[in-house]
Amino acid sequence: MPVRLRKFIGTILIVTLVIVYALTATTLATVVLDGRPAWAALLYFFLTGLLWIIPAMFIIKWMAGPPANRR
Template identity: 70%
Template sequence: MRPRLRKFIGTILIVLLVITYALVATTLAAAFLGAAPWWIHLLYFFLSGLLWVLPAMLIIKWMERPA
Protein backbone atom coordinates (compact mmCIF):
# COMPACT_ATOMS: atom_id res chain seq x y z
CA MET A 1 0.00 0.00 0.00
CA ARG A 2 1.30 3.43 -0.86
CA PRO A 3 2.30 5.62 2.11
CA ARG A 4 0.00 8.43 1.06
CA LEU A 5 -3.05 6.16 0.99
CA ARG A 6 -2.04 4.58 4.31
CA LYS A 7 -1.80 8.02 5.93
CA PHE A 8 -5.19 9.02 4.56
CA ILE A 9 -6.83 5.84 5.89
CA GLY A 10 -5.02 6.24 9.23
CA THR A 11 -6.21 9.82 9.59
CA ILE A 12 -9.81 8.79 9.02
CA LEU A 13 -9.41 5.92 11.50
CA ILE A 14 -8.01 8.23 14.19
CA VAL A 15 -10.87 10.70 13.76
CA LEU A 16 -13.42 7.87 14.00
CA LEU A 17 -11.59 6.45 17.03
CA VAL A 18 -11.68 9.76 18.89
CA ILE A 19 -15.36 10.38 18.15
CA THR A 20 -16.41 6.84 19.08
CA TYR A 21 -14.22 6.74 22.17
CA ALA A 22 -15.53 10.09 23.43
CA LEU A 23 -19.14 8.98 23.00
CA VAL A 24 -18.55 5.63 24.74
CA ALA A 25 -16.55 7.15 27.61
CA THR A 26 -19.16 9.83 28.24
CA THR A 27 -22.03 7.33 28.05
CA LEU A 28 -20.31 5.04 30.54
CA ALA A 29 -19.66 7.95 32.87
CA ALA A 30 -23.28 9.07 32.72
CA ALA A 31 -24.52 5.53 33.33
CA PHE A 32 -22.22 4.53 36.19
CA LEU A 33 -20.86 7.66 37.85
CA GLY A 34 -24.04 9.60 38.57
CA ALA A 35 -23.82 9.50 42.37
CA ALA A 36 -20.05 9.06 42.69
CA PRO A 37 -17.94 11.65 44.50
CA TRP A 38 -16.05 14.30 42.57
CA TRP A 39 -12.68 12.57 42.91
CA ILE A 40 -14.03 9.41 41.23
CA HIS A 41 -15.20 11.58 38.32
CA LEU A 42 -11.78 13.21 38.18
CA LEU A 43 -9.98 9.88 38.21
CA TYR A 44 -12.30 8.36 35.60
CA PHE A 45 -12.00 11.23 33.15
CA PHE A 46 -8.24 11.47 33.70
CA LEU A 47 -7.73 7.78 32.91
CA SER A 48 -10.26 7.62 30.11
CA GLY A 49 -8.77 10.79 28.64
CA LEU A 50 -5.40 9.05 28.36
CA LEU A 51 -6.60 5.61 27.32
CA TRP A 52 -7.47 6.53 23.73
CA VAL A 53 -3.80 7.25 23.08
CA LEU A 54 -2.90 3.52 23.03
CA PRO A 55 -4.97 2.57 19.97
CA ALA A 56 -4.07 5.87 18.31
CA MET A 57 -0.38 5.04 18.74
CA LEU A 58 -0.91 1.71 16.99
CA ILE A 59 -2.64 3.44 14.08
CA ILE A 60 0.14 6.03 13.82
CA LYS A 61 2.79 3.32 13.94
CA TRP A 62 0.98 1.53 11.09
CA MET A 63 0.75 4.79 9.12
CA GLU A 64 4.48 5.45 9.41
CA ARG A 65 5.68 2.04 8.24
CA PRO A 66 7.93 2.15 5.19
CA ALA A 67 6.47 1.25 1.83
Protein backbone atom coordinates in the same frame (compact mmCIF):
# COMPACT_ATOMS: atom_id res chain seq x y z
CA MET B 1 0.26 0.30 -0.09
CA PRO B 2 1.38 3.82 -0.92
CA VAL B 3 2.33 6.00 2.02
CA ARG B 4 -0.19 8.73 1.14
CA LEU B 5 -3.07 6.23 1.09
CA ARG B 6 -1.91 4.69 4.37
CA LYS B 7 -1.80 8.13 6.01
CA PHE B 8 -5.25 9.02 4.65
CA ILE B 9 -6.77 5.79 5.99
CA GLY B 10 -4.95 6.25 9.31
CA THR B 11 -6.26 9.79 9.66
CA ILE B 12 -9.82 8.63 9.09
CA LEU B 13 -9.32 5.81 11.61
CA ILE B 14 -7.97 8.16 14.28
CA VAL B 15 -10.80 10.67 13.83
CA THR B 16 -13.34 7.84 14.01
CA LEU B 17 -11.60 6.39 17.07
CA VAL B 18 -11.69 9.71 18.91
CA ILE B 19 -15.36 10.34 18.14
CA VAL B 20 -16.53 6.82 19.06
CA TYR B 21 -14.31 6.69 22.12
CA ALA B 22 -15.46 10.08 23.41
CA LEU B 23 -19.12 9.20 22.98
CA THR B 24 -18.66 5.81 24.63
CA ALA B 25 -16.65 7.18 27.56
CA THR B 26 -19.15 9.96 28.16
CA THR B 27 -22.14 7.62 27.96
CA LEU B 28 -20.46 5.19 30.32
CA ALA B 29 -19.64 8.05 32.69
CA THR B 30 -23.29 9.02 32.99
CA VAL B 31 -24.13 5.47 34.04
CA VAL B 32 -21.12 4.73 36.28
CA LEU B 33 -20.57 8.11 37.93
CA ASP B 34 -24.15 8.85 38.93
CA GLY B 35 -24.03 9.81 42.62
CA ARG B 36 -20.28 9.29 43.02
CA PRO B 37 -17.95 11.84 44.62
CA ALA B 38 -16.12 14.41 42.53
CA TRP B 39 -12.75 12.68 42.94
CA ALA B 40 -14.16 9.54 41.28
CA ALA B 41 -15.29 11.59 38.28
CA LEU B 42 -11.90 13.29 38.11
CA LEU B 43 -10.10 9.93 38.21
CA TYR B 44 -12.46 8.43 35.62
CA PHE B 45 -12.04 11.26 33.14
CA PHE B 46 -8.28 11.39 33.71
CA LEU B 47 -7.90 7.69 32.93
CA THR B 48 -10.31 7.64 30.01
CA GLY B 49 -8.71 10.81 28.67
CA LEU B 50 -5.38 9.01 28.44
CA LEU B 51 -6.60 5.56 27.43
CA TRP B 52 -7.46 6.47 23.82
CA ILE B 53 -3.77 7.12 23.17
CA ILE B 54 -2.93 3.40 23.15
CA PRO B 55 -4.98 2.44 20.04
CA ALA B 56 -4.05 5.74 18.37
CA MET B 57 -0.39 4.90 18.91
CA PHE B 58 -0.79 1.63 16.99
CA ILE B 59 -2.60 3.40 14.15
CA ILE B 60 0.16 6.01 13.92
CA LYS B 61 2.80 3.28 13.95
CA TRP B 62 0.99 1.55 11.09
CA MET B 63 0.74 4.86 9.19
CA ALA B 64 4.50 5.33 9.41
CA GLY B 65 5.01 2.01 7.65
CA PRO B 66 7.95 -0.35 7.84
CA PRO B 67 11.34 1.18 8.48
CA ALA B 68 13.27 2.04 5.34
CA ASN B 69 16.34 -0.06 4.63
CA ARG B 70 19.14 2.42 4.20
CA ARG B 71 22.78 1.62 3.68
